Amino acid sequence: MLLSLLLNLVSAPLVHAQVNLPALGDSVSDDLGIGLERRVGDQVMREIKLDPDYIDDPLILEYVEDTWRPLVEASKRLGNISDETRDRFAWEPFLVRDRSVNAFALPGGFIGVHLGLIAITGSRDELASVMAHELSHVTQRHVARRMVGDSHSSMLATAGLILGLIAAGRAGSPDLASAAIMGSQAAAIQASLNFSRDMEREADRVGFNVLTHAGYQGYGMVSMFERMEQAYHLMDSGSYPYLRSHPLTSERIGDARARLGTDQPAALHPSAEHAIITARSRVLMDTRAEVMAQLQQMDAGVRQTGFEQIGARYASALASIKLRDFSRAEAAIRSAQGVLQMLSPDDLKAQRLLIYLRAELALARGQSEAGFAALDGLPHDRSRAMLIMQGQLAVQGQQAERMRAAADNLQTHVSLDPHDAAAWAVLAQLWTGLSQPLRAVRALGETRAAVGDLNGAIDRLRSGLRQSRGQDADQIEAAVIDARLRALIYERRQLLADMYPRGGGPQGEELP
Numbered sequence: 001m002l003l004s005l006l007l008n009l010v011s012a013p014l015v016h017a018q019v020n021l022p023a024l025g026d027s028v029s030d031d032l033g034i035g036l037e038r039r040v041g042d043q044v045m046r047e048i049k050l051d052p053d054y055i056d057d058p059l060i061l062e063y064v065e066d067t068w069r070p071l072v073e074a075s076k077r078l079g080n081i082s083d084e085t086r087d088r089f090a091w092e093p094f095l096v097r098d099r100s101v102n103a104f105a106l107p108g109g110f111i112g113v114h115l116g117l118i119a120i121t122g123s124r125d126e127l128a129s130v131m132a133h134e135l136s137h138v139t140q141r142h143v144a145r146r147m148v149g150d151s152h153s154s155m156l157a158t159a160g161l162i163l164g165l166i167a168a169g170r171a172g173s174p175d176l177a178s179a180a181i182m183g184s185q186a187a188a189i190q191a192s193l194n195f196s197r198d199m200e201r202e203a204d205r206v207g208f209n210v211l212t213h214a215g216y217q218g219y220g221m222v223s224m225f226e227r228m229e230q231a232y233h234l235m236d237s238g239s240y241p242y243l244r245s246h247p248l249t250s251e252r253i254g255d256a257r258a259r260l261g262t263d264q265p266a267a268l269h270p271s272a273e274h275a276i277i278t279a280r281s282r283v284l285m286d287t288r289a290e291v292m293a294q295l296q297q298m299d300a301g302v303r304q305t306g307f308e309q310i311g312a313r314y315a316s317a318l319a320s321i322k323l324r325d326f327s328r329a330e331a332a333i334r335s336a337q338g339v340l341q342m343l344s345p346d347d348l349k350a351q352r353l354l355i356y357l358r359a360e361l362a363l364a365r366g367q368s369e370a371g372f373a374a375l376d377g378l379p380h381d382r383s384r385a386m387l388i389m390q391g392q393l394a395v396q397g398q399q400a401e402r403m404r405a406a407a408d409n410l411q412t413h414v415s416l417d418p419h420d421a422a423a424w425a426v427l428a429q430l431w432t433g434l435s436q437p438l439r440a441v442r443a444l445g446e447t448r449a450a451v452g453d454l455n456g457a458i459d460r461l462r463s464g465l466r467q468s469r470g471q472d473a474d475q476i477e478a479a480v481i482d483a484r485l486r487a488l489i490y491e492r493r494q495l496l497a498d499m500y501p502r503g504g505g506p507q508g509e510e511l512p
Helices: 002-017 034-049 058-078 083-088 115-120 125-141 142-171 172-215 219-234 249-260 272-284 290-299 307-322 327-345 348-364 368-375 384-397 402-415 421-433 438-450 453-465 475-499
Strands: 093-094 105-106 110-113
Touching: 002 384, 034 083, 034 093, 034 105, 034 110, 034 475, 058 093, 058 115, 058 125, 058 249, 058 272, 058 307, 058 384, 058 402, 105 125, 105 142, 110 115, 110 125, 115 125, 125 142, 125 172, 125 219, 125 249, 142 172, 172 219, 219 249, 249 327, 272 290, 272 307, 272 348, 290 307, 290 327, 307 327, 327 348, 348 368, 348 384, 368 384, 384 421, 402 421, 421 438, 438 453, 438 475
Parallel strands: 093 110
Antiparallel strands: 105 110
């Protein structure tokens, strides 16, 4: 009877794991609700943001977000994003400093994009095709389905282990036990892979529809698959995990071509802006000195054609800045500007990125005024990248007027986006330079809170509260710190309650 019961336990998960995915719009199993999925995603993001490979480069992130936003809007119009997930999920991309060609979806609507993936794309359409695929994983609740499916596969492996032990006890044969255990594990792995590939096929199908409705070329998905297959065969050293658990790339290319049909053109829209973003990703994804030295040699631009020439010179300039070879960086920037003037003189977006590179060079040289002079070429730019760059230059120059203006602009920005850790970090430096210690401490605390380090944030705000007891302390700022400290302690209590619903976790603490 026990053996029959265990056999039923083994077979049931296999049937469940291979069931066809529901049609678009069907609700996912109650095993993982939307609220729980978002909380799981938030917890994962707290860990990721503390990792040194989490990178917040304002220019690359801005480009990725600009690519992402039309995809989300298209998903809403198509009804892929339900009313429930529209407001409760994050719908937020982020960057990972990694040379591998990969992107991934996390619970709750977070999408990770490796710099290595951006670096191999030839157009925004190709990048958008991958992001549309990952977005569809979220809208179809694939993450929740996979988590539920993996739990059943774990049951399968556990049942197989018990069966193997029973068989060993009855037959007295260790080999029989080993075979039973290995067989159950293989079945569990295969069930998980089959489930994964079904989800990947659906994400390709739904993602293609989202891609075209967002205004991107459907050929971008075909081209991206072809580019990845070629790269995978040429140099597969474990750097292409995006292909590991997915259907064969040749199969995906065929499916994408079939969806493309004859109505859509087999063409893409390369641009100087995209060439620069890929070049920047190539430099920042691997900052080893030997890699920087290789990228520095790209200033000749002998092997590149078209907009790739601009990207090559940009990569050389940025690598030279990292190596502190400033004269070579200056020459590479001039060369990039010359090529841009020749190929696309009206491309204001590419011109803007070269201006930022000049400001970055000035910052590395310690010439803050030269940096501000470069940014004067963008008088109407009020972007996050501009605010952070102006703040960094002001900190370096230590001129009170510039520091005050930069601090005021950043303070307005973080009031609208309080989770911007990079902005808070620069703001902390500005307030320190302006002899505003309480504001500086609060900004440091908010920096830690923005990356999910609640303990670090609470410690810094407690320190600020102690400093506020002095006679000359700013009591208004002290009241702000006190209120924020209480809010963070309450947030940590709630987090611990979610992590330890039955108690037994770390003990809470009294409010100040």
